[in-house]
Amino acid sequence: MNALVGTGGLIRLILRRDRFILPAWIVLLAVIPVSYVSGIEELYPTAAGRAQYAATSGTNPTFLALYGPLHSTSVGGLVAQRAGFLPLIVGLIALLTVIRHTRGEEEAGRRELLGSTVVGRHAGLAAALIVTMTATLVLGLLSGLVLTSGGLPASGAFTLTLSWTFAGWVFAAVAGVAAQLTEGAGAARGIALGVLGLAFVLRVAGDVGGTGNELSWLSWLSPIGWAHGIQAFGGERWWVLVLSAALAAVLIAVATAVSARRDVGAGILAARLGPADAAPGLRSPFALAWRLHRGLLMSWTAGFVALGLIFGGVADGVGDMVEDNPQLQEIFARMGGRGGLIDLYLAGIMGILGLIASAYAIQAALRLRSEEANLRAEPLLATAVGRLRWAGSHLVFSVLGPVVALLAAGATAGLVHGLNAGDVGEQLPRALGAALVQLPAVWVLTGIAVALFGLLPRVAAASWGAFALFLFLGQVGAVLGLDQWMLDVSPFTHIPKVPGGAVTAEPLLWLLAVTLVLMLAGLVGFRRRDAAVG
Amino acid sequence: MENIIVAAALTKSFGPTQALDGLDLTVRAGEVHGFLGPNGAGKSTTIRILLGLLQADAGHVEMLGGDPWRDATTLHRRLAYVPGDVTLWPNLSGGEVIDLLGRLRGGLDPKRKADLLERFDLDPRKKGRTYSKGNRQKVALVAALSSDVELLLLDEPTSGLDPLMEEVFTTCIEEERQRGRTVLLSSHILAEVERLCDRVTIIRNGASVETGTLAELRHLTRTSISAELASPPNGLAQLGGVHDLRVDGTRVRFEVDSNQLGPVLRQLTTLGVRSLTSQPPTLEELFLRHYQDELTGSQPQGASR
Numbered sequence: 001m002n003a004l005v006g007t008g009g010l011i012r013l014i015l016r017r018d019r020f021i022l023p024a025w026i027v028l029l030a031v032i033p034v035s036y037v038s039g040i041e042e043l044y045p046t047a048a049g050r051a052q053y054a055a056t057s058g059t060n061p062t063f064l065a066l067y068g069p070l071h072s073t074s075v076g077g078l079v080a081q082r083a084g085f086l087p088l089i090v091g092l093i094a095l096l097t098v099i100r101h102t103r104g105e106e107e108a109g110r111r112e113l114l115g116s117t118v119v120g121r122h123a124g125l126a127a128a129l130i131v132t133m134t135a136t137l138v139l140g141l142l143s144g145l146v147l148t149s150g151g152l153p154a155s156g157a158f159t160l161t162l163s164w165t166f167a168g169w170v171f172a173a174v175a176g177v178a179a180q181l182t183e184g185a186g187a188a189r190g191i192a193l194g195v196l197g198l199a200f201v202l203r204v205a206g207d208v209g210g211t212g213n214e215l216s217w218l219s220w221l222s223p224i225g226w227a228h229g230i231q232a233f234g235g236e237r238w239w240v241l242v243l244s245a246a247l248a249a250v251l252i253a254v255a256t257a258v259s260a261r262r263d264v265g266a267g268i269l270a271a272r273l274g275p276a277d278a279a280p281g282l283r284s285p286f287a288l289a290w291r292l293h294r295g296l297l298m299s300w301t302a303g304f305v306a307l308g309l310i311f312g313g314v315a316d317g318v319g320d321m322v323e324d325n326p327q328l329q330e331i332f333a334r335m336g337g338r339g340g341l342i343d344l345y346l347a348g349i350m351g352i353l354g355l356i357a358s359a360y361a362i363q364a365a366l367r368l369r370s371e372e373a374n375l376r377a378e379p380l381l382a383t384a385v386g387r388l389r390w391a392g393s394h395l396v397f398s399v400l401g402p403v404v405a406l407l408a409a410g411a412t413a414g415l416v417h418g419l420n421a422g423d424v425g426e427q428l429p430r431a432l433g434a435a436l437v438q439l440p441a442v443w444v445l446t447g448i449a450v451a452l453f454g455l456l457p458r459v460a461a462a463s464w465g466a467f468a469l470f471l472f473l474g475q476v477g478a479v480l481g482l483d484q485w486m487l488d489v490s491p492f493t494h495i496p497k498v499p500g501g502a503v504t505a506e507p508l509l510w511l512l513a514v515t516l517v518l519m520l521a522g523l524v525g526f527r528r529r530d531a532a533v534g
Numbered sequence: 535m536e537n538i539i540v541a542a543a544l545t546k547s548f549g550p551t552q553a554l555d556g557l558d559l560t561v562r563a564g565e566v567h568g569f570l571g572p573n574g575a576g577k578s579t580t581i582r583i584l585l586g587l588l589q590a591d592a593g594h595v596e597m598l599g600g601d602p603w604r605d606a607t608t609l610h611r612r613l614a615y616v617p618g619d620v621t622l623w624p625n626l627s628g629g630e631v632i633d634l635l636g637r638l639r640g641g642l643d644p645k646r647k648a649d650l651l652e653r654f655d656l657d658p659r660k661k662g663r664t665y666s667k668g669n670r671q672k673v674a675l676v677a678a679l680s681s682d683v684e685l686l687l688l689d690e691p692t693s694g695l696d697p698l699m700e701e702v703f704t705t706c707i708e709e710e711r712q713r714g715r716t717v718l719l720s721s722h723i724l725a726e727v728e729r730l731c732d733r734v735t736i737i738r739n740g741a742s743v744e745t746g747t748l749a750e751l752r753h754l755t756r757t758s759i760s761a762e763l764a765s766p767p768n769g770l771a772q773l774g775g776v777h778d779l780r781v782d783g784t785r786v787r788f789e790v791d792s793n794q795l796g797p798v799l800r801q802l803t804t805l806g807v808r809s810l811t812s813q814p815p816t817l818e819e820l821f822l823r824h825y826q827d828e829l830t831g832s833q834p835q836g837a838s839r
Contacts, residue, residue, distance in 0.1 A: 107624070107663060184624050184663055273659040274627025282630060283637040291626065375621045379674065382585045382615040382687075383638035386607045530588045 003260070006119035010127035014101050022135055025093055030143035032476070033083045033161075037150040039480040040078045050078060061314045062348045065208045068225075071234025076156045079147070080232045083160065085475075087227035088200055090139065090164045091171035094132050095192045098175035101128035104185040125259055129176055129252065136168030153233070160232035166244035170223040171196055173251035180258040183267040190299065199224045201306055208314045223247060285385050289393035292371075293364060297401050300360045304353065304409035311349045312413030312431065316420040318345045343500030346413070346434055353409050354438025355471060355492060357402040358445040362463045364398035365449035369460040378532040387527055391450075395519075398446045403439060410435025430499040437498055440511035441491035445470075447518030454525030536563040537596075538685055538716045539584060544593035546579055546740075553579040554590070555740040561718055561733075566711050568731030569720040576740040577720040578618055581689050584718075585615060598685060611640045614678035618689040618720075620670040622662030628669070629658030632677040641682035650676045653702050668694040679706055686710060686717045692726060704729060736820075744820075755820045756789040758813040759798075764806025773798055784808075 015022070044050045050073045057063055058070040058081060067084030071077055102125055105111045111124055140161040147157035171192070178192040179185075199222040206219030207228070219225030223244055230240040258268060281287055318341055368391055371377045380390055414431025418424030449463040456462075470490040477487050487493045491514070494507040539561035546554040554576045561567040571577050582588045584597050586606035595602055600609050622631055629651075636642025651658055654672045665673065671694045678686055692700050707730050710717055721727050727734060728748065735745040744751055756777065763784045770786065771779055775794025780787045790798045802810070 186624065272661075274630060274661050276627070276629040276658040278630040278633030278637075282634050285638070288623075288626075288634060292623065375617065375619055376623060378582075378587065378617055379615065379620075379635060380638065381587055381606075382610060382613075382617075383635060384607050384611045384640055385638050532582060532587045 003120040003122040004126055005123060006114075006117070007123040007126045007130070010114070010119065010123050011131055014127055014131045018097070018131075022131075026135060026139045026142065029086065029090065029093075029139055029164075030146055033079060033086070033143060034146045034150045035476065035480060036079045036082045037075065037147065037152060039476070040075055040082070041151075042481065044075075044078070047073065050075070053078065059210060060345065061208050061210075061318050062345055062352075064210065065204045065311065065314070065349075066352065068203065068228040069207050069211055071231040074156075074233055076147075076152045076160075076233030079152065080156070080160050080234075082476075084228060086164050087167035087224045088196070090136055090168040091196050091199075091224065092193075094136055094168040094172040095175040095196060096189070097132045097135070098128045098172045099179055099185055099189050099192060101131070102176065103179035103182070103188040106179075107183065107185045122256055122259055125176055125179070125255060129172055132172040133169050136165045136172070139168070140165030155236060156233035159230055159236045159238065162241065163227040163230045163232065166241050166248070167223060167227045169248040170244050170251070173248040173255065176255035177251050177258070180255055180262065181268045183269075187269075190295070194299075196224075197303060197306075198222075201310065203228065204310055208310065209317060285380065285390050285393035286396065288380075289397065292367065293394070293397040293401070296360075296364065297397060297404065300357075300401065300405045301408045304357070304405040305412050307353060307356075308409035308412030309416055311346075311353075311409075312416035313420070315342055315345060315349075315413070315417040318342050340500060342417075343430075344497075346417075346431060346499055347497040347501060349413070350410070350431075350434040350438060351474070351492060351495065351497075353406060353435060354442055354495065355474060357405050357438065358442040358470070359467060360405060361398050361402045361442050361446045362449050362467055364401050365395065365446050365453065366460055366463060367397075368394045368450075368453050369457060372457065372532060375532065381531055387531060388523060391523060391526060395446070395450065398449070399443060402442045403436070406435040406438060406442075407432070434498045437503070437508070438492075438495055440508045440515070441495050443515040444491040444511055444518070447515040447522070450522035451518040451525070452522070454522030454527075454529070457529070537561065538563050539567075539597050539718065541580070541584070541595045542593055544580065544583060544590045544595060546576075546583065546588060546591050553740055554583075554593075557593070557737060557740060558742045558745070559735050560745070561716060563716055564711075564714050565732040566707060566717040566719060566730050568727035568734040569718055569737070570722065570724070570727055570734055571720075571737040572722055575737045577737065578689055579740075580737075581615075581687055581718070581720060584687060585610070612683055613685040613687060614639060614681040614683045615687045616671075616674045616678045616689060616691045618693065620667075620674040622665065622670055622673060624661065624663035626662050627659050628656065628662070628665060628673040631662065631673055632658065632680070635677040636681050639681045639683060642677075643680050643682060647676060647680040650680055650706070653706070654699060666694075668696065668699065671695060672699070675703065675706075679710070684715060686715060688717065688719045690720055690722070692721070692723065700726070751820055755792055757792055757795060758787075758789050759802075759810065760785070760787040761802060761810040762808040763802070764808060767805060770798075770801060770805075773801055 040050075044053050054070055054073045054077075058073075058078065063070075063081070067081050070081045072080075102111075105114075105124065114124070140158075143164070144154070144158035144161040147161065148154045174195050175188070175192040178188045178195070181191060182188045202218045202222035203225040206216045206222070206225055209215055219229065226240050226243050229237065231237050262268060282291070368377075371394070377390065381387060410432040411428065413435070414428035415424060417431060418427035421427055445463065445467060448466045449460065452460040452463055470492055473482070473487055473490040474492050477490075491511050494511060496503045496507070537560055539559060541557060541559040544554050544557040544559075545552075557576060557580055559569070559580065569577055569580070579588065583590050583595060584602050586602040586604075586609070589603050598609050598612055602609060622628070626634075632647060633642065636647070654676060656669060656672045656676060658673075660669075662670075671691065675691055678688070692703055695703060704726070707717060707719070711732075719727065719730060731748070733745070733747050734751060736743050763786060766784060767781055767786045770776060770788070773794070774797075775791035776798060777789045777791075778787075
């Protein structure tokens with residue numbers, strides 16, 4: 001039988017199942033960059049203004065780490081840098097989509113159902129890859145069109161947007177391989193996310209020291225780095241796309257080869273047997289929650305340690321940049337000189353870490369909903385475990401998990417920066433404080449997730465909408481020149497800019513109060529509503 | 535006799551779907567009670583209300599002398615539940631799940647667990663994601679049967695089990711009955727209920743249509759008779775309660791209402807009987823008769839949850 005028979009039918013099935021989410025992310029991601037065009041044209045209408053921006057914001061390590069290098073001072077160049085997180089986002093979406101439609105289906109047993117019909121052995125993988133890769137291509141073309149119609153030169157616009165497409169292709173292929181390796185979709189997702197994270201970290205490590213630093217070769221090890229290396233609007237290097245295309249092709253060949261050699265439902269990494277009896281400690285909902293959350297907690301903490309190492313490692317270099325640039329010294333003198341600039345950098349970095357930690361808070365809190373919707377909560381709630389006790393066992397991780405992650409990032413950043421600056425005793429507590437002060441804002445996201453879970457369980461995943469909104473307000477809001485009241489919607493707007501800034505307890509207490517009210521509303525709602533609803 | 539479960543006039547709707555519409559259910563202490571109905575009749579919804587997972591819109595419900603919604607956790611110490619659709623945590627082994635659920639209920643008999651694992655031929659070391667549907671069902675069954683509880687709530691517990699394992703399950707429930715435990719067994723498999731249950735409640739479209747012992751319900755049923763007679767069967771068709779009469783010379787086949795059996799047999803003997811076989815009514819027929827209009831076209835209104 002032809003191994004690809006039935007691919008067309010499976011493609012239609014995927015399109016039917018993703019008929020809302022697929023167009024939604026394509027349109028959203030295609031529209032975000034054009035909002036930068038108008039924002040940047042408004043804020044920096046002159047070439048001189050943009051040059052100033054390029055010399056200050058555009059090359060500060062926070063921006064370099066987050067968005068990648070700046071290749072040109074044209075409007076397009078600034079837009080390209082500002083949109084620098086898109087390769088990561090597109091890669092993430094591509095990876096999740098492929099895993100969901102391959103290993104996810106297999107684990108749920110639906111793949112077997114389809115496999116018994118006229119569907120070839122590679123059809124599932126092929127359909128998932130075709131849909132995902134076509135979707136990222138549509139995104140690239142659509143976004144290129146939108147940017148061109150927004151007034152940017154077509155060659156630069158399409159180079160930029162197609163670089164996202166190719167990042168999507170690489171990570172779709174990475175997911176295709178990961179899906180062949182493990183029996184569980186969760187583990188496959190973990191492997192693919194690990195590769196994505198590594199690619200991002202390599203890119204950050206290569207770029208954060210500025211153009212031409214001795215570590216910039218690291219970016220060239222990363223498919224995300226390639227998306228920046230193409231230099232949209234700054235002397236396009238189209239040949240970089242070949243790297244991505246070649247890697248994607250190789251990975252797809254590997255995935256196909258592995259898929260041909262394994263059984264349906266099986267992985268290459270064999271599942272191990274577990275214990276026949278539970279350990280004596282496995283006797284409470286919390287003990288179960290620990291089993292379910294510990295892997296997630298450890299990977300998030302490891303990721304935060306890595307981020308702390310990178311961000312802390314470059315902090316001292318931020319000061320050097322000022323000293324190398326006499327024109328800027330005057331500006332930065334007003335900001336508190338070398339020390340002030342480093343503080344500003346640390347505060348900015350910790351704000352970003354706080355936002356990332358809130359993604360963890362949401363993920364951990366939404367475990368409540370996935371346990372319920374997958375009917376795994378039902379047998380537990382049918383034992384002597386009360387609803388609040390069960391909910392609490394998961395919420396502990398949503399509340400304390402980010403504490404652990406931010407502690408880890410703050411401690412490593414403070415330690416590394418302190419060692420560089422020869423002043424661990426002072427820098428460590430400052431970095432720790434800057435990391436932990438984010439928590440009240442992080443917990444607001446826990447609160448939102450719990451409130452939705454308790455009151456509107458079927459749309460609990462909308463918590464990610466709140467996260468996206470706060471991300472948007474924090475990263476784009478200032479560029480667009482949004483009104484302060486709009487920026488104030490995000491809890492992160494209210495976090496004091498420390499180290500360096502003044503700390504007042506009032507906004508933090510307000511955030512805690514908001515969190516408490518949201519959590520209480522959610523828990524009361526959960527106690528009153530029907531449980532175990534799908 | 536003490537009633538373990540009393541539900542009266544329960545109603546429950548999910549949006550536009552009326553899942554329960556005046557359901558009554560009484561389960562007495564120490565009995566195995568069959569809860570029969572087709573898919574979507576409201577069996578799982580009823581059991582989830584008994585577990586305090588769902589709250590009834592109206593009606594009265596009492597279980598083990600308490601209110602299932604208000605006293606959920608205290609009542610749950612005294613019962614074990616096997617869901618109709620068992621999902622396990624992918625990274626926990628079956629043995630771990632059995633122990634965990636048992637401990638959370640407040641007690642598990644390790645000897646009985648080992649015995650049940652052997653009888654159900656279940657490897658407790660496998661991880662949740664690697665079990666087949668039948669094996670997941672076995673994990674939940676072993677966890678429930680080895681727990682030290684008074685009441686078992688079993689929601690279609692044999693779905694996914696092969697015939698050999700159904701046999702094991704039947705023996706286990708017999709043992710539970712001898713220990714004096716109360717069992718509510720929901721099922722759409724009639725033979726299972728017929729073999730195991732002392733009393734039966736039949737529901738359709740979210741309301742109970744019949745309840746009683748199998749003997750009490752048999753008056754609603756018909757016995758099938760086939761006989762070879764000495765002379766042609768004159769006058770048989772005129773007797774009350776005879777249905778579907780087919781005559782082939784001196785051979786007859788027909789069905790008779792169980793309460794009309796006496797007069798019909800007398801008529802047969804006057805005609806002279808050479809051979810006779812009779813088939814007792816099965817729950818299958820009883821069931822079919824109650825759902826006849828449904829079978830001939832109209833759709834069920836309820837939902838499975």
